[in-house]
Amino acid sequence: MSELPIWGGIIRKLWPTEVGKFREHLLRLDPESRRMRFAHAVSDVFIEDYANRMHHMGSIVYGYFEGPHLRAAAELRKLSAVWGEEAEAAFSVEKDWQGKGIGTALMGRVIRAARNRGVKRLYMSCLAENAKMQTIARKHNAMLRYEYGEVYGEIVPQGPSYFSLFEEEVEDRMGLMLAVLDIQNWAARAA
Template identity: 45%
Template sequence: MRSKPAPTAFDIRRLWSADSTILIEHFQRLDTQTRHMRFGGPVSDSFVTDYAAQALSIDSVIFGAFPDGGLRGVAELRGILGMWPKQAEIALLVEPDWQDGGIGDALLGRVIAAAQNRGINKVHMLCLRENARMQSLARKHEAELIFYIGDVEATLQPPWPTPMSVFEEVYGDPHGYFRAVFPLGPWLPRRSE
């Protein structure tokens, strides 16, 4: 059995149209249960292929996690054009063998920073009521959860952009980066874990 990666043991980067093939392959690897959790119901191979092929549109920002050199997790920020006040939707997916290793948390932080940097006032995440992992992750990022009969909607209000949020979108956790470079810096704020 593979050991879970440490939260710093993987790369996260933005996906572009040239990454369409690896995104399609990522969605094709998903088992029936993971597809059900991500899309809210049963979906076919052709559905996920079509979805992945269209995902890298101008109206989205997508980040991928690469813990072993392969794409194992994806966070999507969609609907970033055409609404006022600006609102968007976040979708998150980590392959089952790579869950519980910090990938989802890191991806969600990165996509929230992207929303913040685009001046998005509110982001929504929708998941099935049985998706306890997603609800826990949303709570960790201070989302407000509203429970419906079969779904849960999580809502976040990102603050205004800052130089640190730009850094986080591009490179990841700025506090962790600066603590790694300057480990004795007592002037750096500590994040509560």
């Protein structure tokens, strides 16, 4: 099982109450990363609205945290009313944290979450110039299709197994524990 704390930070799921952290993270993306994330330039207002709808859309969001700061996120969104056939994923890593393997690790978590929810096809898309995204998609055996300046990736996750379900459950418990410890540490330092 992968270790939860990595690179001095931790990967865990976001809680519905952490919409603000997700929003601040997306707003901190440099202009190029922001364009790569949304496939075109978007305004702060667009990002605020997008982040606020995170949990209304029933998305699962994994985050890479250093202290209280969310530095990278991976979203898994179902494409119908309930989990099942199809879902899509999107990734964002702040510039100073790119190229350290965090996007790859987040994609592993998202694929496992999709697998555990019975998703049969997981999609992702990025601009054709986004070589890093295509590299991590290939590392996870995505089939890539190039069309009009964009690349569409498709992953067929395996079905859930006892181990994949157990792994997610254990990580969620550890993530909760580490998040609470983190809040206590920061509160103690602020006092």
